[in-house]
Amino acid sequence: MSSVLGVSVGAGAVRVARPVAGNSAERAFDVQTVPVGDRPVEVLVADAVGAVLAADPQISATAIAYRDEQHARAVRAELARRQFTNYELVPDVITALEFLENSGELQGFGTVALYDLGASGLSVTVVDTGARQINISERTSDISGDYLDSLIREQQIASGRIAHPPDAAGLAELDALCRQAKEQLSANSAVALPSTEGLVLLSQENFEALIMLAVESSARMTRDVILRSEQPVQAVAVIGGCAQIPLVARVLRRWLGVPVIVAPGPDTIATRGAAMLARPVRQRSAPAPFPVALLPEDAAPAPAEAGTSWLSSSGSGEKFTRRREISVAGVAVGALVVVAAIGVSLGWGPQVLEHDSQSTDATTSAPATTTPAASAPATQVPVTTDATNESLAAPPPRWAPTTTEETTPAPGPNTITIIPGLPPVVVPTIPPLFPAPAP
Known part of the structure; x- marks a missing residue:
C-alpha cells in the first residue's frame, strides 16, 4: 500500500509527517522533527527526504511546505542536484489551511487570518478559505521565538542566578535551555532547569509579564494587517511553535474581538497539511517553473515559442526605429x-x-555663421535668425540714422x-x- 510524505521547512527545524496506517479517518500522523543547527536548511530537507524514501519505498508522493520563495528556490536546486523529481512545493499558508479545514477548525468561517509565530518571526496572512486566495500577507522579525528566548536569558542573567556564558558555545547552550523553559511553561505554572552556569527558574506569571509588550505588539500588527486587507475577517487561526503560549491567544482575543483558534499541535500543522496535499506527480520532466527572476543562476531560460516572435530584440528594435x-x-x-x-x-x-x-x-550662407572668427573673411556677415527675430519684434525706427558707420543691410522680404x-x-x-x- 502506497503512502505519502509531508515536509515543512522552518528556520529552526525541518519536520516530516507520514499518515499512520489504518487511521486516515482520524488524521493521525507520525511526525518527526530535525533541528536545523548550523547546516543549510535545503541540505537538511534533501537529507530527510532521501532518508525517508530509502526507509519506505512505498511512498508515492512528497509535498514540501515552504515559507518564502528564497527557501523554495534553494530546496528545489538541492533536490534537483540529487535527482529527486516526484515532489511538489506548496506555500505553508496553503498547507496549514488544508489541515485546518479538513480537521473542522475553520468550519463556518469564510475569511480568516493566519497568525504564524515561529522561531524566526511572525507572519500574518488574510486568506479567503473558499477560493484559497491570499488577500494580504506581511512578516516581521521584531517578535519571534528566538526573541522570546533572549528575553528569558537576559532576565535570568540579570537576576543573578545565571552567570553570563564565557563563549558563544555556552551562550547557545543557555539559549537552548531558555527555549526548553518557554515550551514547558505552556503546560506548567513554573520551571526549574539546571545548567552549568546556574539554575533557570521561571514562573508562568513572570514569563507572561516578561513577554507582554512583545505579544501586544504582535496583536497590534495583526489588527493593522486585517484593516489594510479590507476583508471581513471572521476568525484568527494561531499556528507555529509559539502558538502554544496561552498568553498569545488571550491577547489576540482582547485586541481583535473575533474567535481565536488554536488547533492541537500548532507547530506541525503545516507539515501535516503538506502530507494531505501530497499527490503523485507522473511524467514530470522538471519541477514546476518559478518566475524568471527566481530561476537558479545555472538554469537556462525557456525558448521562445513561435507565436512570441514579437518579443525578439531585433524585430522590436526595427519597429521602434x-x-x-x-x-x-x-x-x-x-x-x-x-x-x-x-x-x-x-x-x-x-x-x-x-x-x-x-x-x-x-540658406547657403547660414552655415557661415558657425565658422570660427579667425578663418572668416573680412566681408559683411549675412543676417542671421536672431536679426530676423529682432526685426519681427519691433517696427523700424521713424528717423534716419545719423551715424557715419557702415550699417548692416536691411533684411529682405523673406x-x-x-x-x-x-x-x-x-x-x-x-x-x-x-x-x-x-x-
Missing part, C-alpha cells in the same frame, strides 16, 4: 502646414511657399529660419504698420 522616423517626419510636415496656413491667411502665400533668390542666399530637427522654414518680414513720417 520605423515608428520614430515616421513620427519625426509627421512633426516636420505638420510644422510646414501651420506656417503655410499663417502665411496664406496674411496674404503672403506665394512668398512663403516658394524660395526666391534672397532666401537661397540665406528670411529662412532654421529650427533644429526640422527642415528650413521661410518666415516673411512683417512690414511696418504705419508709414514713416516725411523728413
Whole structure:
C-alpha cells in the first residue's frame, strides 16, 4: 500500500509527517522533527527526504511546505542536484489551511487570518478559505521565538542566578535551555532547569509579564494587517511553535474581538497539511517553473515559442526605429502646414511657399555663421535668425540714422529660419504698420 510524505521547512527545524496506517479517518500522523543547527536548511530537507524514501519505498508522493520563495528556490536546486523529481512545493499558508479545514477548525468561517509565530518571526496572512486566495500577507522579525528566548536569558542573567556564558558555545547552550523553559511553561505554572552556569527558574506569571509588550505588539500588527486587507475577517487561526503560549491567544482575543483558534499541535500543522496535499506527480520532466527572476543562476531560460516572435530584440528594435522616423517626419510636415496656413491667411502665400533668390542666399550662407572668427573673411556677415527675430519684434525706427558707420543691410522680404530637427522654414518680414513720417 502506497503512502505519502509531508515536509515543512522552518528556520529552526525541518519536520516530516507520514499518515499512520489504518487511521486516515482520524488524521493521525507520525511526525518527526530535525533541528536545523548550523547546516543549510535545503541540505537538511534533501537529507530527510532521501532518508525517508530509502526507509519506505512505498511512498508515492512528497509535498514540501515552504515559507518564502528564497527557501523554495534553494530546496528545489538541492533536490534537483540529487535527482529527486516526484515532489511538489506548496506555500505553508496553503498547507496549514488544508489541515485546518479538513480537521473542522475553520468550519463556518469564510475569511480568516493566519497568525504564524515561529522561531524566526511572525507572519500574518488574510486568506479567503473558499477560493484559497491570499488577500494580504506581511512578516516581521521584531517578535519571534528566538526573541522570546533572549528575553528569558537576559532576565535570568540579570537576576543573578545565571552567570553570563564565557563563549558563544555556552551562550547557545543557555539559549537552548531558555527555549526548553518557554515550551514547558505552556503546560506548567513554573520551571526549574539546571545548567552549568546556574539554575533557570521561571514562573508562568513572570514569563507572561516578561513577554507582554512583545505579544501586544504582535496583536497590534495583526489588527493593522486585517484593516489594510479590507476583508471581513471572521476568525484568527494561531499556528507555529509559539502558538502554544496561552498568553498569545488571550491577547489576540482582547485586541481583535473575533474567535481565536488554536488547533492541537500548532507547530506541525503545516507539515501535516503538506502530507494531505501530497499527490503523485507522473511524467514530470522538471519541477514546476518559478518566475524568471527566481530561476537558479545555472538554469537556462525557456525558448521562445513561435507565436512570441514579437518579443525578439531585433524585430522590436526595427519597429521602434520605423515608428520614430515616421513620427519625426509627421512633426516636420505638420510644422510646414501651420506656417503655410499663417502665411496664406496674411496674404503672403506665394512668398512663403516658394524660395526666391534672397532666401537661397540665406540658406547657403547660414552655415557661415558657425565658422570660427579667425578663418572668416573680412566681408559683411549675412543676417542671421536672431536679426530676423529682432526685426519681427519691433517696427523700424521713424528717423534716419545719423551715424557715419557702415550699417548692416536691411533684411529682405523673406528670411529662412532654421529650427533644429526640422527642415528650413521661410518666415516673411512683417512690414511696418504705419508709414514713416516725411523728413
